[in-house]
Structures are given as structure tokens and as C-alpha cells.
């Protein structure tokens with residue numbers, strides 16, 4: 180499998196007025212192969228979300244380099260793209276799944292998944308068709324016309340995953356996607372993501388607080404002291 184992205188020596192500090200700067204990331208390295216599912220665990224406040232935001236180009240590191248499909252996209256303290264190019268890159272290559280699904284409450288599951296592509300292409304039918312296929316693949320064929328409020332927490336998160344996969348991203352970043360679910364639904368969600376990473380050859384980087392789910396990935400990393408190290412999971 181080839182390397183999808185490589186982040187090397189990523190640093191990030193927050194300077195708060197009148198206080199010592201907070202060094203959140205200290206020369207952190209992470210890379211992912213195509214179709215690889217990686218989980219990141221670590222204490223609250225250790226910098227997991229900060230790192231994910233940088234991999235998703237939502238925030239800028241202070242230093243280090245990020246290469247995506249062999250091409251350097253960040254280095255020398257800046258992204259090598261304009262804001263507009265960066266937004267386009269993000270929309271095309273990266274899917275996001277958050278702890279809370281952030282689905283639009285007035286729209287059905289199908290509409291939520293189809294929305295971004297419909298807006299981008301102005302063609303409703305193809306967007307709905309692909310959205311329907313994705314939702315069916317995630318076991319939601321009976322829920323296409325339900326509003327988010329008519330879905331269980333697990334179903335809402337599966338809709339959010341379908342939405343993240345809509346643009347055929349190379350990389351899906353998920354920040355505690357099961358944070359709001361019971362253990363049975365969480366397990367189901369991780370099984371689904373493991374399957375999807377192989378089926379779609381999409382890399383998944385998933386922040387989780389649960390070592391059981393971390394063990395279901397190809398590789399687990401622990402954020403500690405501003406760096407990522409391989410997890411030592413108890414079997």
C-alpha cells in the first residue's frame with residue numbers, strides 16, 4: 180500500500196497573554212498508508228483535536244512539513260495554497276466526522292448526505308443516487324427519508340459517515356465519533372469504519388477514548404507529551 184500522507188515534526192504552541200506558551204505538539208510525526216485505519220488515544224487536553232485540525236488543513240502548524248500523495252502541502256511555516264485552493268483541497272480529499280453529528284435538523288438523512296454535492300454540481304438526481312447507495316451500504320436503506328430527530332444516535336453517526344464519504348475522500352478524520360453512543364453502537368460504528376477503510380481504500384484517522392475500539396484499527400497511537408507513540412494495548 181502506498182503512503183497517503185506524511186506529517187513530520189509538527190509543532191504547535193498557544194501563547195496566552197501574560198503566561199508561558201503552551202507547547203501542545205512537540206515535533207509530532209504521523210503518516211498513513213492508503214486504506215489504513217489509525218486510532219489515536221490520549222488524555223483529554225493532550226492535543227488530539229489540535230493535530231486532527233492540522234491534518235485536515237483547518238488550522239496551521241507552527242512548524243514541520245505535511246506531504247499529501249507525495250506533494251508537500253505545508254512547509255516553511257505555511258500551506259503552499261491560497262485559502263481558496265486549500266478549501267477546494269479539503270472539500271475534495273478529506274471527510275470529517277465529529278463527536279456530535281452536526282446534521283441539519285430540517286433535512287432528511289438522504290438530503291443531509293446529498294447536500295454538499297448538490298450545491299457543488301447543481302444536479303440533484305446524481306447526488307441523491309450516490310447518497311442513497313452510501314446510506315444503504317451503512318444499513319440505513321429504511322431510514323433515507325427520516326429527519327435526524329427520528330434517528331437513533333448510532334444511526335445519526337452513520338449518516339454523518341455517509342456524508343463524509345460522499346466526495347470520495349482519500350482521508351477521513353473522525354474526532355471521538357462514538358463519544359455520544361452506547362458500547363454496542365460504538366462497536367458497530369468502529370466495525371463499519373474498519374470495513375469502509377478497506378472497501379473504499381480510504382484512510383481513517385480516528386480519535387477515541389476507548390482502548391477496545393483502538394484495538395480494532397490497523398495501528399494505534401497514543402498522544403503524550405506532545406508526541407505520538409505506538410500504543411501498548413492490553414489484550
Ligand SMILES: Nc1ncnc2c1ncn2[C@@H]1O[C@H](COP(=O)(O)OP(=O)(O)O)[C@@H](O)[C@H]1O
Pocket residue numbers: 193201203221222223224225226227228229230
Ligand atoms: N485556540 C486555543 N488557544 C489556546 N489554547 C488552546 C486552543 N485550542 C486548544 N488549546 C489547548 O490545547 C490543549 C490541547 O487541546 P485539544 O487538542 O483540544 O486536546 P484533546 O483533543 O486531546 O482533548 C488544551 O490544553 C487546550 O486548552
Ligand SMILES: [Mg+2]
Pocket residue numbers: 227228229354
Ligand atoms: Mg479533542
